Amino acid sequence: MAFLELAHLDKSFGANHVVKDFNLSIDKGEFVSLLGPSGCGKTTVLRMVGGFEDPTAGTISIDGQDVTRLKSNQRKIGMVFQSYALFPNLTVAQNVAFGLKVAGIDKKETADRVKEMLTLIGLGDLGARYPFQLSGGQQQRVALARALAVRPKVLLLDEPLSALDAKIRASLRREIRAIQQRLGITTIFVTHDQEEALSMSDRVVVMTQGRADQIGTPFEIYNTPATRFVAGFVGTLNTFDATLTDPATGTVRMGDTQVVLNRQVKAAAGTPVALAMRPESATLGAGQPGDVTLTGRITEVQFLGAIIRITADLGRQSLTLDTFNRSETPPPAVGSEVTISLPHSGMVVLAG
Template identity: 70%
Template sequence: MSYLTLSHLEKSFGTLRVVKDFNLDVAQGEFISLLGPSGCGKTTVLRMVAGFELPSSGGISIDGKDVTHLRPNQRNIGMVFQAYALFPNLTVAQNVGFGLKVKGAPKDEIAPRVKEMLDLIGLADLGNRYPFQLSGGQQQRVALARALAPKPSVLLLDEPLSALDAKVRVSLRNEIRAIQRELGITTIFVTHDQEEALSMSDRVVVMHEGIADQVGTPFDIYNRPATRFVAGFVGTLNTIEAPVVDAATGTVRIGLREVRLGRTLPAGRVTLGLRPEAVSLAPTGREIALHGKIREVDFLGSVIRLRADLDGQILAFDTFNTAHSAPPKVGEEVTLGLNAADLLVIGA
């Protein structure tokens, strides 16, 4: 059953339609990410849920209550901003308790709740410090605790990790997800980072030009993209322009090799998508063997990404880095293996 419902949301600024017929049902306790490039409308959707923007049309309900036209302070929403937005003149403890104080909670309730939140974020000993005395990661933890302290119905996070360095981002996203699971709070997370969305979410909404291109689990979004945009935006994808040899049997030509996909195709040409990890450096146990020559070798740590020229078609593929086995060198001839089921038809 839906706890947060967004129905036919539209938002225009003048003649510019930023969000177009956006629909989403979120279950209680679910973690949803809105993923997309800058300007796709994801933050505008978040701001409409928060009450900072009024929809041009459509409705928003929380736990069966229509909140479309309520002010932000009437919605029981917790919000964590990209820029932390902590009060510099208040201590950590005062920042965390600020929302409770504004709501008129008794002092004897505020102190234990603040202590509970500081324990939750692992900053129990830093309550008397000021924001400038904290690291970026610590400040973001305080912003999260402040949003959670009043026990909101829904938690909204607007790219909260984008200002942090890579290691802190990974650590903090794990902490945010763990806290969200512990509290069971319904959460909407806005990000342009695919790894964040895929690793943290129960479901991902991929947005493009104001619409939800696809809504699904991280597994489905990555492995079964519904549109060409989703296929290209989420993860790394090889795109292969392949002439159709036999439309009825789904036979196409890749390089000099004819490959039968086993599904009906339109006549002419199709665009196929192939993830780098679906290609192996040896054809053993694979249905399709393709011959090519290595053009690039990129060392990425635990993974080495190579690019091979298959008669004019460049194909990227990954292999694990091992200390006792060097990767192929540029110019080396290789045979690559893949399965027909891993080839996605993403356009005709």
């Protein structure tokens, strides 16, 4: 049985149906991200788990206990907010100790746990400072320590990195993941940033319009998107209009070109589909026998450091491909004609 079980959750605010029949099972110690655009319902799901919103329908169970109607402080939940939510008139140590004090933990145990938490987040010598004396990243570490100090069963993180600059955000997400793995705490992380979700999570739930569009590992979400929305929202994608001609073999017709994927596609013959491919799957020049070969003209070259992103005009549409930067091989010039190869293994058929 899953440690955290969300079954048929619904939430409406008046006529606005925000979460629709949402189901998710999370194992003990698992790190799961809810990923999606603003307004997709991800924060509402998090708030229902935390007890800050009541579901219109459905149930929430933690460690075998139905907590659907329990108050937030009865669920053993740790919550970290986007805005830190530290008490400005309390020191760092007092902020971390706040939940312990409310819970009636004695002074010695509180002092020991505060010291343990500050050491865990690397701020062991800053306990006497006030929040305004800390950087944004340090304040978010304190908020994390405060959430963990009460030893919650589940940790909830509501876009905790969105207010930080890119360098601090990348560093802190590694620290959060390392702490979560060290403690083995079951965690739900809400974000609209696909890089955060893919780099931190055991599994990702991609949400749209109040529903879970796909649930899977980061590898599965990126490489085998189940729907057009997931494919377009996670990463950069090339899509080509096509028609499915043989579902059993995954044969599609793309213009005058027939592509055989040698895998079953769950749609009827004659169905209009999209043939999708990530930029890193396409290559310049001739590929392997059987690859789809296209010709085009380079319209843009973006130097991104380790990656060079190339856009080519194919006539009816454009295609983007990524190639590694190699110092001995300069990228093609804008305006030059090129051959582009598309291997079957990198193609995904999107029918939905």
